[in-house]
Amino acid sequence: MATDERSDDRLAIDDLRNAWVVLSTDERVLGFGLLSPDQAEEFFLNLPPADAAELLAALPSQDRRRWMRLLAPDDAADLIQAAPEEMRHSLLELLDESTRREVSGLLAYKEDRAGGIMNPRYARLRPDMSVDEAITYLRRQARENLEMVYYAYVVAPDGELLGVVSFRELFSARPDVNVRDVMHTDVITVDEQMDQEAVTHIFAEHDLIAIPVVDAARKMKGIVTYDDIVDVVEQEATEDIQKIGGTQALGAPYLSLTMMEMIKKRVGWLAALFIGELLTATAMAYFEDEIARAVVLAMFVPLIISSGGNSGSQATTLVIRAMALGELRLRDWWRVIQRELITGLALGTVLGVMGFVRVVGWNMIKPVYGEHAIHLGLVVFFSLIGVITFGTLMGSLLPFVLRRCRIDPAAASAPFVATLVDVTGLVIYFSVAILFLSGRLL
Amino acid sequence: MATDERSDDRLAIDDLRNAWVVLSTDERVLGFGLLSPDQAEEFFLNLPPADAAELLAALPSQDRRRWMRLLAPDDAADLIQAAPEEMRHSLLELLDESTRREVSGLLAYKEDRAGGIMNPRYARLRPDMSVDEAITYLRRQARENLEMVYYAYVVAPDGELLGVVSFRELFSARPDVNVRDVMHTDVITVDEQMDQEAVTHIFAEHDLIAIPVVDAARKMKGIVTYDDIVDVVEQEATEDIQKIGGTQALGAPYLSLTMMEMIKKRVGWLAALFIGELLTATAMAYFEDEIARAVVLAMFVPLIISSGGNSGSQATTLVIRAMALGELRLRDWWRVIQRELITGLALGTVLGVMGFVRVVGWNMIKPVYGEHAIHLGLVVFFSLIGVITFGTLMGSLLPFVLRRCRIDPAAASAPFVATLVDVTGLVIYFSVAILFLSGRLL
Numbered sequence: 048m049a050t051d052e053r054s055d056d057r058l059a060i061d062d063l064r065n066a067w068v069v070l071s072t073d074e075r076v077l078g079f080g081l082l083s084p085d086q087a088e089e090f091f092l093n094l095p096p097a098d099a100a101e102l103l104a105a106l107p108s109q110d111r112r113r114w115m116r117l118l119a120p121d122d123a124a125d126l127i128q129a130a131p132e133e134m135r136h137s138l139l140e141l142l143d144e145s146t147r148r149e150v151s152g153l154l155a156y157k158e159d160r161a162g163g164i165m166n167p168r169y170a171r172l173r174p175d176m177s178v179d180e181a182i183t184y185l186r187r188q189a190r191e192n193l194e195m196v197y198y199a200y201v202v203a204p205d206g207e208l209l210g211v212v213s214f215r216e217l218f219s220a221r222p223d224v225n226v227r228d229v230m231h232t233d234v235i236t237v238d239e240q241m242d243q244e245a246v247t248h249i250f251a252e253h254d255l256i257a258i259p260v261v262d263a264a265r266k267m268k269g270i271v272t273y274d275d276i277v278d279v280v281e282q283e284a285t286e287d288i289q290k291i292g293g294t295q296a297l298g299a300p301y302l303s304l305t306m307m308e309m310i311k312k313r314v315g316w317l318a319a320l321f322i323g324e325l326l327t328a329t330a331m332a333y334f335e336d337e338i339a340r341a342v343v344l345a346m347f348v349p350l351i352i353s354s355g356g357n358s359g360s361q362a363t364t365l366v367i368r369a370m371a372l373g374e375l376r377l378r379d380w381w382r383v384i385q386r387e388l389i390t391g392l393a394l395g396t397v398l399g400v401m402g403f404v405r406v407v408g409w410n411m412i413k414p415v416y417g418e419h420a421i422h423l424g425l426v427v428f429f430s431l432i433g434v435i436t437f438g439t440l441m442g443s444l445l446p447f448v449l450r451r452c453r454i455d456p457a458a459a460s461a462p463f464v465a466t467l468v469d470v471t472g473l474v475i476y477f478s479v480a481i482l483f484l485s486g487r488l489l
Numbered sequence: 490m491a492t493d494e495r496s497d498d499r500l501a502i503d504d505l506r507n508a509w510v511v512l513s514t515d516e517r518v519l520g521f522g523l524l525s526p527d528q529a530e531e532f533f534l535n536l537p538p539a540d541a542a543e544l545l546a547a548l549p550s551q552d553r554r555r556w557m558r559l560l561a562p563d564d565a566a567d568l569i570q571a572a573p574e575e576m577r578h579s580l581l582e583l584l585d586e587s588t589r590r591e592v593s594g595l596l597a598y599k600e601d602r603a604g605g606i607m608n609p610r611y612a613r614l615r616p617d618m619s620v621d622e623a624i625t626y627l628r629r630q631a632r633e634n635l636e637m638v639y640y641a642y643v644v645a646p647d648g649e650l651l652g653v654v655s656f657r658e659l660f661s662a663r664p665d666v667n668v669r670d671v672m673h674t675d676v677i678t679v680d681e682q683m684d685q686e687a688v689t690h691i692f693a694e695h696d697l698i699a700i701p702v703v704d705a706a707r708k709m710k711g712i713v714t715y716d717d718i719v720d721v722v723e724q725e726a727t728e729d730i731q732k733i734g735g736t737q738a739l740g741a742p743y744l745s746l747t748m749m750e751m752i753k754k755r756v757g758w759l760a761a762l763f764i765g766e767l768l769t770a771t772a773m774a775y776f777e778d779e780i781a782r783a784v785v786l787a788m789f790v791p792l793i794i795s796s797g798g799n800s801g802s803q804a805t806t807l808v809i810r811a812m813a814l815g816e817l818r819l820r821d822w823w824r825v826i827q828r829e830l831i832t833g834l835a836l837g838t839v840l841g842v843m844g845f846v847r848v849v850g851w852n853m854i855k856p857v858y859g860e861h862a863i864h865l866g867l868v869v870f871f872s873l874i875g876v877i878t879f880g881t882l883m884g885s886l887l888p889f890v891l892r893r894c895r896i897d898p899a900a901a902s903a904p905f906v907a908t909l910v911d912v913t914g915l916v917i918y919f920s921v922a923i924l925f926l927s928g929r930l931l
Binding site for chain 2: 068093185214215219247255272276277278280289291292300301306309313314316317320321324325328335339342343346353356368369372374382383386389390397461473
C-alpha cells in the first residue's frame with residue numbers, strides 16, 4: 048500500500064519487516080543475508096536500536112565495522128546504548144576516530160535529555176559569508192555525511208550560536224548580501240540538559256522541523272530533528288498508556304518480550320494493588336454485623352465500589368494526559384479540583400438516580416426489598432453520589448500529588464485509583480446505610 | 490528556558506500563550522492586539538486551528554483577510570474545518586483565487602485521511618533538467634510561499650510522480666548531469682485516502698521527513714511532512730488514552746471544555762458501565778442464600794472482583810497500545826491468547842497464594858474463620874486463579890473482537906473490561922465456594 052507495487056525490492060524488505068518479530072536471531076541473520084546490498088542498507092538503517100544491536104552481535108565480526116560506519120552519530124549512540132554492556136566498548140572501537148569522538152560525547156548525556164537525542168552534525172555558516180558563498184559552502188557540506196534539513200545555523204568561530212536561516216530564505220535572498228543580513232537572531236533553542244518530553248512541547252508549540260541544542264554558554268552542540276521527536280512522542284505516550292493500565296512500561300514491543308519478562312512487568316503492580324485490596328476484606332469484616340443483619344446490603348457492594356472506580360479512572364486518565372500534553376501544570380490543581388468536584392457531583396447524581404430507580408422500581412415489579420425499599424434506594428442514591436464524587440476527586444488529585452513528589456503522574460493508574468476508591472467506597476456505603484437504616488433493617 | 494532570554498519579544502508571546510486557556514474571547518483579542526506585528530504573526534501561526542478560528546471571528550472583519558492569507562493552504566483548511574459551519578464560506582472567500590482552489594481541494598478530503606493532512610505545495614522538478622538548472626529552479630520556487638523541506642519531487646508533465654531527490658543529493662551531484670540520473674524511482678508513497686494513523690506507521694518505519702501523497706493513477710497530490718505527523722501521533726495517543734480511561738475522546742484541551750461538555754463526554758460511558766454493573770446486583774441476589782448462610786463469603790467479594798478487573802485492565806491496555814503501534818495485527822490473536830493464558834495463570838497463582846496466606850495466616854493469629862479456614866483459603870486461592878485468568882483473557886481478546894467488528898479497539902477500556910469481569914468474577918467465586926464449602930459452611 049505504501050510501497051511502489053512495481054518494485055520487487057520493496058516486497059522483500061517488507062516481508063522481512065513483517066516477519067521480524069517472530070523470527071529467532073539465526074533466522075534474522077539468514078533473512079538479512081538474503082537482501083540485496085541496497086535493501087540491506089535501507090533495512091538496517093530503519094531497525095530499532097535494540098534489534099540492530101542484536102543483529103550486529105550475531106553477524107561475523109568482519110561485517111560489523113561496515114554496518115556501524117553506516118550510522119549517523121546519534122543513531123550509532125542509540126545502538127550502543129541498546130547493546131549489552133560488554134559489547135559497547137568494542138562497538139565504539141569500530142567507528143572512525145572523529146565519529147567515535149562525537150558518539151562518545153553523545154553517550155555522556157542521559158538518554159532522555161535533549162543532548163541524548165540530538166545529532167551533532169548540522170549545516171553551519173559564518174555570518175560574514177555572502178548568500179552565494181553560503182550556498183556553495185552548503186553544497187560542499189552536503190557531500191559529507193550530514194543530516195541536512197531545513198535550516199542552516201550561523202555560528203561564531205568560538206561556537207556561539209548567532210542566528211538561523213532557512214534554506215528557503217537563503218535561496219530566495221539576493222546573492223550578494225551577507226548571511227548576517229538574512230539570518231534571524233531570535234532563535235528558539237533548547238538546553239542540552241532539557242528533558243526530552245519538554246523538547247516535544249517546544250516542537251509542538253513552534254512547528255519547527257529542527258531545533259538547535261545549546262549549552263549554558265549558548266555554544267551550539269547539535270540539532271534535534273522532527274524524526275527524533277516522533278519517536279519520543281510515541282515512546283512517551285506508550286509508557287504513559289501502559290502505566291495508566293497498571294503495568295510497568297514494557298520498554299519493548301509486546302511480542303518481543305519473553306513470557307517471564309512479561310509476567311515480571313505485570314506482577315509487581317498487580318501484587319501491590321492486591322495488598323491494597325486486602326483492606327477491602329478488613330473493611331467488610333468491620334461491617335460484618337450489618338451484613339449479617341441485612342444481607343441485602345451485600346448485593347450492592349460491587350455496584351457501588353465499581354462505579355467509584357470507574358469515575359476515578361476517568362478523572363485520573365484525563366488529568367494525566369492533560370499534564371503530559373502540557374495543558375495542565377502544578378499550579379492548576381485548584382481549578383481542577385473545583386471542576387472535578389462539580390463534575391463528580393453531577394455524575395454521581397445521574398448514577399444515583401439510576402440506582403434509586405433500579406431499587407425502588409424493581410421492588411414494585413417484584414417486592415424483594417420489602418417495606419424498606421425506599422430507604423434502601425436512598426442509601427444507594429446517596430452512596431453513589433458520595434463514592435463517585437470521592438472517586439473523581441481522588442482520581443484528579445492523585446496525579447498532582449505524585450508530580451509534586453517528583454513521581455511520574457502516570458503512576459496514578461486507573462487500577463490504583465480504583466483500589467483506593469474501593470476501600471473508601473465501602474466505608475462511605477456502610478456509613479450511609481447505618482444512617483438511613485438504623486432502627487429499620489439494622 | 491526554550492527562549493532566548495535576551496529577548497523581550499519572546500516573553501510577551503510566552504506570557505500570552507501561557508494565559509491563553511484561561512482568557513475569555515475578549516481578553517484574547519485584547520492580548521493579541523498588544524503584540525507587535527512580528528509577534529502577532531508568529532503567535533497566530535502557532536495557534537491550534539479551533540482557537541485561531543475563534544480569534545478570527547472576534548477580530549474586525551477588515552483584519553480577517555490579512556490573517557487568512559498568511560496561512561499555508563493546509564493550515565487554512567484546518568482552520569476552516571474548525572470554524573463554525575456558518576463562518577466557513579466567508580472565510581474561504583477571503584483567500585486569493587489560487588489558494589482558494591487548493592484549500593477547497595483539501596476540504597474535500599476527510600480530516601483523518603492522508604489527503605486531509607497533506608500540503609498541496611511542494612518542490613517540484615522535471616526529469617530532463619540539469620542539476621544546476623534544478624537548483625536555480627528551486628531557488629525561484631522558494632521565493633513563492635512554499636513549504637520546502639528536504640526533498641524535491643520529479644513530476645511528469647501529466648502530474649505523474651516519477652522520482653524523488655533529496656536536496657543533499659542534488660547539492661552534491663555533478664552540476665551537468667540530469668535530474669533523471671540522480672533521482673530515486675523507488676519512492677515510498679501514500680495513497681490520498683490512507684488513514685492518518687496508517688500514515689504515521691509509514692513515517693515511523695522509514696524515518697522520512699516528508700512522504701508524497703498520490704492518487705490511484707500515481708498522480709502527485711501533495712506531501713505530508715513530519716510536523717503534521719507529530720500532531721497526528723499526539724492526537725491519536727490522546728484519543729486512545731482517554732478511551733482506555735473510559736471516557737469519550739475529549740477532542741479539546743482539558744481546561745477549554747465547559748463543565749457541561751466535560752460532563753457530557755463522561756456520563757455516557759459511566760452510565761453504560763453502571764447498567765452493566767447492575768448485573769452484579771442480580772448475580773449477588775442469585776447467591777443471596779449462600780451469603781446469608783456464610784456472611785464471611787461477602788468479605789472477599791471486593792478483593793476477588795477487583796483483582797480480576799486489574800488484571801483485565803493490564804491486558805487490554807497492553808494489547809490496545811500494541812495494536813495502535815502496529816506491533817499486533819488481527820492475525821496475531823491466537824498467539825496473544827496463548828501468551829495471555831500462561832500470563833494469567835501465573836499472575837493468578839501468585840495472587841492466589843497471597844490470598845490463601847491472608848486467610849489461613851490471619852486465622853492463625855486471630856481465629857475469625859474457625860475450623861473452615863483452610864477451605865475458605867482454598868476458595869480464595871482457586872477463585873483468584875480463575876478470575877484473574879479470565880480477566881486477562883477477556884482483556885486481551887476484546888480489542889481483537891472490536892477491531893474485527895471495525896470498532897476502535899481502544900473502546901475496550903479498562904473500566905469496560907473490569908465491569909465484564911466483575912459479573913463473571915462473582916459467578917466464578919460463588920461457584921468455587923459452593924464446590925468447596927457444601928456440607929461445611931454452606
